Amino acid sequence: MQRIILRLMKKVVKMADETLQGLKIAILVTDGFEEVELTEPRKALDQAGADTRVVSPQGDEVRGWNFTDWGQTLPVDLKLDQARPQDFDALLLPGGVINPDKLRIVPAAIAFVRAFFDAGKPVAAICHGPWAIIEADKARGRRMTSWPSVRTDLRNAGADVVDQEAVVDGNLVTSRKPDDIPAFNREMIKLFAGTRGQRETA
Numbered sequence: 001m002q003r004i005i006l007r008l009m010k011k012v013v014k015m016a017d018e019t020l021q022g023l024k025i026a027i028l029v030t031d032g033f034e035e036v037e038l039t040e041p042r043k044a045l046d047q048a049g050a051d052t053r054v055v056s057p058q059g060d061e062v063r064g065w066n067f068t069d070w071g072q073t074l075p076v077d078l079k080l081d082q083a084r085p086q087d088f089d090a091l092l093l094p095g096g097v098i099n100p101d102k103l104r105i106v107p108a109a110i111a112f113v114r115a116f117f118d119a120g121k122p123v124a125a126i127c128h129g130p131w132a133i134i135e136a137d138k139a140r141g142r143r144m145t146s147w148p149s150v151r152t153d154l155r156n157a158g159a160d161v162v163d164q165e166a167v168v169d170g171n172l173v174t175s176r177k178p179d180d181i182p183a184f185n186r187e188m189i190k191l192f193a194g195t196r197g198q199r200e201t202a
């Protein structure tokens with residue numbers, strides 16, 4: 001009996017680890033992304049079985065921001081001009097003040113973000129990440145949250161803004177800050193896992 005229970009427990013753990021198996025997730029950033037808002041969600045996605053790719057208009061590397069100073073440098077998996085939204089199942093938009101502020105003046109980056117919404121694919125954005133959603137004109141009518149300084153921009157873009165650690169509205173999940181990452185990861189994985197179910201039944 002004990003062996004059967006152990007076998008079942010291992011099976012449950014394995015299933016949890018493979019929640020996102022077969023899904024390809026784009027992480028769109030440039031220099032100045034908040035480091036923990038990329039590394040921690042990416043770790044959670046990878047552990048759930050996803051194939052995550054850093055996409056950037058930058059060159060071969062992007063440099064993170066670690067709260068008060070420059071942080072680590074990460075390799076770019078795919079340059080933006082070579083990335084096709086149709087090749088991905090979902091999109092992650094980390095924050096940081098510098099990163100989304102630079103991305104929102106890159107037309108190809110905003111077109112990349114818009115394509116996920118137009119295709120009904122799930123998007124997860126944290127902190128200042130919703131700036132790219134505003135620029136893509138996809139905030140209107142959505143229930144969202146963000147870093148406090150972004151909320152007026154969201155309201156002006158037509159969003160219903162709330163102050164909660166993780167807000168899910170259809171195919172979109174948003175969070176406010178690094179402290180929200182555990183809740184953000186949980187809701188993001190649930191949302192992205194629903195995409196896997198849609199693919200399997202398609």
